[in-house]
Amino acid sequence: MANSEFKPLTISISENAAKHVKEFASKEGKETPNLRVGVKGGGCSGLTYVLDIVDGPKENDKVIKDQGMELYIDKKSYIFLAGTILDYSGGLNGKGFVFDNPNAKTSCGCGTSFSV
Amino acid sequence: MKLSDLSIQDQYDYVHKNIGIIERDDVGCLEISGEDALDLLNRLSTNDLINFDYSNGSITTVLTTNKGRMIDVLTISKSFQGYFITCSLGALEEIIEWINFYTIIEDISIKNVTSEILYITLIGPNSNTILLNSLSDRIETLNIIQSKFISHDSVDILINIEEKNKLFEYLQNLKISNISNQIFDIIRIKEAVPIFQKEITQKFNPLEAKLEKYISFNKGCYIGQEVIARLNTYKKVKRVLVNIEWNSEIIINTGDKIVFDHKDVGIITSYVYNPGLGKYIGLAYINKGFKLQEFIVNIGVEKNIKLLITHLENSHHQL
Numbered sequence: 001m002a003n004s005e006f007k008p009l010t011i012s013i014s015e016n017a018a019k020h021v022k023e024f025a026s027k028e029g030k031e032t033p034n035l036r037v038g039v040k041g042g043g044c045s046g047l048t049y050v051l052d053i054v055d056g057p058k059e060n061d062k063v064i065k066d067q068g069m070e071l072y073i074d075k076k077s078y079i080f081l082a083g084t085i086l087d088y089s090g091g092l093n094g095k096g097f098v099f100d101n102p103n104a105k106t107s108c109g110c111g112t113s114f115s116v
Numbered sequence: 117m118k119l120s121d122l123s124i125q126d127q128y129d130y131v132h133k134n135i136g137i138i139e140r141d142d143v144g145c146l147e148i149s150g151e152d153a154l155d156l157l158n159r160l161s162t163n164d165l166i167n168f169d170y171s172n173g174s175i176t177t178v179l180t181t182n183k184g185r186m187i188d189v190l191t192i193s194k195s196f197q198g199y200f201i202t203c204s205l206g207a208l209e210e211i212i213e214w215i216n217f218y219t220i221i222e223d224i225s226i227k228n229v230t231s232e233i234l235y236i237t238l239i240g241p242n243s244n245t246i247l248l249n250s251l252s253d254r255i256e257t258l259n260i261i262q263s264k265f266i267s268h269d270s271v272d273i274l275i276n277i278e279e280k281n282k283l284f285e286y287l288q289n290l291k292i293s294n295i296s297n298q299i300f301d302i303i304r305i306k307e308a309v310p311i312f313q314k315e316i317t318q319k320f321n322p323l324e325a326k327l328e329k330y331i332s333f334n335k336g337c338y339i340g341q342e343v344i345a346r347l348n349t350y351k352k353v354k355r356v357l358v359n360i361e362w363n364s365e366i367i368i369n370t371g372d373k374i375v376f377d378h379k380d381v382g383i384i385t386s387y388v389y390n391p392g393l394g395k396y397i398g399l400a401y402i403n404k405g406f407k408l409q410e411f412i413v414n415i416g417v418e419k420n421i422k423l424l425i426t427h428l429e430n431s432h433h434q435l
Contacts, residue, residue, distance in 0.1 A: 040152075041218025042159020043337035046182055050221075076220050113337050115182065 009082040017088040018067035034070045038077035043113030119293045125391035135240030136295035143235040144208035149198030152222035164332040170194040174261045176330045178322045184343030185318040204312030244271040264309045301388040314385045323353045355401045359426040372416035
C-alpha cells in the first residue's frame with residue numbers, strides 16, 4: 001500500500017491575495033491584516049462570499065494562519081468553504097479577489113455568488 | 117340588509133360609488149427582525165428593499181428560485197420590531213423554509229404573526245385617502261400596504277387583531293361593510309393581478325406575469341437575477357399573462373390548456389363570472405406572438421370556443 005500524506009481540508013490564501021489584503025489593511029489604518037472569510041445567503045447563485053478586514057476572531061471562529069496573516073471563519077461558513085483557495089486576479093481584466101472553491105457547483109458571472 | 121346579501125352586480129356597482137371592505141383570509145404575515153434581516157431578503161428577491169423609505173409605506177418584491185421562477189409576491193412594511201412580510205397564506209411555510217435555508221451567518225429572526233393581525237382590503241372612491249386619514253387617528257397599529265390595483269381606488273391595511281372591534285365599530289358608523297370575495301376576484305382579474313397557485317407558481321417567471329414594477333434592474337445580486345436579467349435584456353419572455361372572455365355556457369377549469377390549430381398556445385389560470393358583462397372573464401398565459409383578437413380554440417375538453425383576448429388598460433406589453 002502506497003503511503004500518502006493526509007492533508008486535512010482547509011482554507012488557504014495565495015501569496016498574491018495576501019499581498020493585496022495587506023495593502024488594503026494598511027490603507028484602512030489596520031496594524032494587522034486579519035481577514036474574515038465567510039458565506040451569506042442569497043445572491044444570484046444562492047450563496048455569496050464575504051470578505052472583511054477585521055481586528056480579531058469572534059467566539060467559535062476557526063483560525064487559520066497562512067502567508068503571515070490570520071483567516072477567521074465561522075463554523076457554518078466553513079462547511080461551504082473547506083478546501084477553498086483565496087486568490088487575487090489583478091490587471092485591467094482582473095476580477096479582484098477570487099475564490100477557488102471545490103464545493104461550488106455553479107457560480108455567477110461576477111464570481112461573488114455560488115451554489116453547492 | 118347586509119351589503120354582502122346584495123347581488124354580485126349590485127355589490128360591484130356599489131364599490132364604484134362607495135367604499136366596501138374585504139377581510140383577506142388568503143393573506144399570511146411574517147415578522148422579521150435582526151440586523152441582517154432586510155439585507156438577506158434583498159438578496160432573495162427582485163426589488164430594491166434597501167434604498168426604500170419605509171416611512172412612505174410598503175414595497176412589493178417577488179421571491180424567486182434560482183431559475184427565476186416565482187415562489188410568491190411579498191409586500192414589506194415596517195413593524196415595531198423590524199419588518200412585516202405579507203404574503204400568500206398558502207406560501208407561508210415554504211417562505212419560512214426558504215429564508216431559513218439561506219440564513220447562514222446572518223442575524224435574523226422570523227416569526228409567523230398571521231394569527232396576530234387582521235388584513236383588510238378597502239375598495240371604493242377615495243378609500244386610499246379620506247378613510248385612511250381618519251383611521252390613522254383611531255387605530256394605533258395601522259399599517260398601510262400599497263394596493264395592487266391600479267384602476268380601482270383601493271388600499272390594504274394591516275392592524276393588530278386586538279384593534280379589530282374598534283376598527284369595525286368605526287367602519288359600521290360610516291356604513292362601510294363587507295362585500296363578497298367574488299367582487300375582489302372580478303376586480304383582480306380585470307386588473308390582471310396574479311395570485312398564488314393560479315398565476316404565481318414555480319412554472320412562471322415575474323416577467324411573464326407582468327410584474328416588472330416589482331423588479332429592480334439596477335440592484336445587486338439576488339437569487340434568479342441572471343435568468344430574469346437575461347430574459348428582459350434579450351426579450352426572451354415566451355408567454356404573457358392576458359385577460360380573456362368567453363361565453364358563459366362553456367365550463368372551463370383552471371389549468372386547462374388552450375389549443376389553437378392543434379398546438380398548445382396557452383393555459384387558463386383564473387376565471388370568474390362577471391354579471392356586468394354576462395360572461396366569464398379570466399386570466400391566461402398565452403404564447404407571445406398571438407395578436408389581440410377573437411379566435412376559435414379548444415380548451416380542456418370543450419371544442420370550438422370563441423375566445424377573446426382583451427387589451428389591458430395598464431399593459432406595457434405588446435403581444
